[in-house]
Amino acid sequence: MTTDLTRRSAAEMASLLSTREVSAVELTQAHLDRTDAVDALVHSYLHVDHEGALAQARAVDQRRAAGDDLHPLAGVPIAVKDILTTKGLPTTCGSRILEGWVPPYDATVVTRLREAGMPILGKTNLDEFAMGSSTEHSAYGPSRNPWDLERIPGGSGGGSSSVIASFQAPLAIGTDTGGSIRQPAAVTGTVGTKPTYGSVSRYGLVALASSLDQAGPCARTVLDTALLHAVIAGHDQLDSTSIDAPVPAVVEAALRADVSGMTVGVIRQLTGEGYQAGVQTRFDEAVALLVERGAKVVEVDCPNFDYALAAYYLILPSEASSNLAKFDAMRYGLRVPPAEVDDPSAEQVMAASRDAGFGDEVKRRIILGTYALSSGYYDAYYGQAQKVRRLIADDFSRAFASADVLLSPTAPTTAFRLGEKLDDPMAMYRGDVATIPANLAGVPGMSLPSGLSDEDGLPTGIQILAPATQDDRLYAVGAALEAALLERWGAPLLTRAPDLSQGAVT
């Protein structure tokens, strides 16, 4: 019974809690037990907070017993990507340079989870400072895909995707700078949304690229994703790029699950050549299902998306090289003296600490960004990339003039094998080709499962994109598609994933 609890949706868990069929402590303990059973295999977590999560659950149970007015998700546990600060809980960003750092403050997203009474189970693994597409750039070892433990769970949010796909948590927080919520969702058969830029506070989200970063919800169903979206979104005075407007009615849209009368646009540049056959087939079928449900489909042309990857891999390293300058070994984080230098200067200690504390991918991107911003090259690289960014935003505007939402496969392939792309940075980067344009333009995007690929039996994802601040459209279309697919499959896709507890090392 207790292990079955972890298979429920967050909405079902919330309902069991509200009718007092299950206590928050029981529900939280069930997830912690599941983690004890399977996380040695999956490695979703960098830190599990058994006692803290149970204490939060007990507090919710007491408030419920006292008849307090509780948030609908109160008592539903959640995992948080280890790039959001958590007061009293370690926050490493997957980096040695922050090993053992315990922040003295909560990110706004974390504050909102605590206010809603959601027990925080732990901090999930990621590529160092969210730089990567596989979690292989985590300084603490990769997470694994619950569908096939020899494969990547996506990145950078592979801890948050695998924690949900392996039923260690019903919900998780991810962050998406170039696809780090959506691509992990696609390769693990889960759902994830990158909200409109500015709609979820970035306060306490350790910055990778400030003009691209956005935290968002990860879950197993579209409705659960919407429920979490509604908890974390909204204006925050502590983030000056936060949008001061009401949160779109995402939960209502997910419940409506209606695409009739909507026009969906298939992006010509993000389909066909370069996409694995099974990924493309499942995508085409999903589009056909939306048409069956009353949507009209058109093809849209976004010619400048062909330059998106190049622009992104200039803008991101440039912003990252600046953001990561704060890791200087002076106020917090790792401090190591250079070898064979007596009485080293602050600058020498800084350079030695950054060499020891940062991994290869982080160093690569910092140096690339330093180059792109250096005088003499600025116009040719960073300046040019910013102009391409404008062209991409303009492509979106034109496309949304003829379609309510846009569609593409989320990632060109299913999950690749651990190690397969580790020595070829450009090959790794190319996996982000379909997710990057949304970050450059600031528009919201969702990935949800479209099925299993015929070649390898692994999950495939479909991406839905909407105009800025129209996040509710993602949920209307996503929920309609999910319902149509569920009818076809007979049971959620994740019921076909291996039950890891059978093979667990004891």
Next chain:
Amino acid sequence: MALTRDDVAHLASLARIDLSNDELDRMLGELSVILDSVAQVQQAPTEGVEPMSHPLPLTNVTRPDVPRPSLTAAEALSGAPAQEQQRFSVPRILDLD
């Protein structure tokens, strides 16, 4: 525009990362491949296009000028590698000679 090993060493020193010789060699090859690829932005039709630095058209975001709680000194120093008299203690910042 090909990068040289000296270029990479110079960039690393600007970025305050003390790369080893092995790292410099590896980085030179990898960065050259990446730069070749991202140079594709120079082919885009950008004549007369305004650069875009940010997705939101926000300017001069302000908040009411009222005090709000901030970290205590002890909290701010809680992650310090070294501290002294409620201050961050750092290595010498001037050259010896």
